[in-house]
Amino acid sequence: MTRPAPGAEPTHDAAPVAARVVLGRPDAPRHAVVLAPVLARWDDGAFFRPIAGPLLDSGHRVTIHDTLSLMRDGDDLKSLVRRWARYLAPRERLRGTAPDAHRPVRDEAPDVLVGNALGGAVVQGMLTEPWTHRAKVLLLSGPTVADHALNTALERIAATAEAEGLPAATRLLEEVVRGPGGPARTADPGSGPPDASRTPDDSRHPDASRTPDAGEPAAARRLAARRLTAGLRLLRDADARHAVRDFPGPLLHVYGAQSRLVRRTHLATGPLPQHRLVAVARAGMRPHADRPDLVRHTLTRFLGAELT
Secondary structure, three states, X not given: OOOOOOOOOOOOOOXXXXXXEEEOOOOOOEEEEEEOOOOOOOOOOOOOHHHOHXXXXXXXXXXXXXXXXXXXXXXXHXXXXXXXXXXXXXXXXXXXXXXXXXXXXXXXXXXXXXXXXXXXXXXXXXXXXHHHXXXXXXXXXXXXXXXXXXXXHHHHHHHHHHHHOHHHHHHHHHHHHOOOOOOOOOOOOOOOOOOOOOXXXXXXXXXXXXXXXXXXXXXXXXXXXXXXXXXXXXXXXOEOHHHHHOOOOOEEEEEEOOOOOOOHHHOOOOOOOOEEEEEEOOOOOOHHHHOHHHHHHHHHHHHHHHHO
8 A cells, every 4th residue: 555645735825736545456457546525634545445345356456535635725616626637637658767768658547436425526527528438437425416405514514614613513514424323423524434444454544533633733623624614615506417417337326325415316327227326225424434345245246247
């Protein structure tokens, strides 16, 4: 596993740098790209690691990106989608070793595109790009369209983070994202279950399940709250229905059947039979955290159907 690149926070004016962590073999024959949900603090991909196994087992290396790391002040969702599309698009680059350093090599487009929540909205927005059309697309509670109810719920949490700080906003967010009957978690919004920092090779990042700490500098707490606020507001009036409808490849929505935030009404598919929706029973906004076993099984079937 590589160490994540340092990411610029969205409140900085400097050119942003994509924060990422890579799981699996560097020479794996396939590549999966994952875009994260809104996280007050980047968790080094802990939210996705409990369900990364099917991708790793099917010969993918998995690059997990902090979706907000490319955000700039004043961005809307379309701006962020365009920036990620430019960043992920295949391009020619020079080889890094002699004697063939002068010969270009072309980066390949991802074989699988995965997006969770905001990351899912960004992935769907990119589906008009021709280079995405050879990919399989997995969306975890990734809204295709935001209606008044979703706008209102997200704005309530964002306004609380702005006015009262991160702990109050986290409590509100947990009320709508945790699974039915599940205990409230104190981890950063959007993070996985308490053991989500376990990777397939059992390594552990020391900050993956970090909770807001009263001893943390006030400036860092304010920055986390601003990051959360900006990220949630990006989803206002999101609408990628046309991009999804015209996408020619396999596309799978996975969502919690009892989610109180992103629901079935916020998801759309195209007319093709390989566009599907799977509702995970007894799961909320984070089906991959509430029922990781079922989500792993669903992902294994999705990949297996396309690899055979």
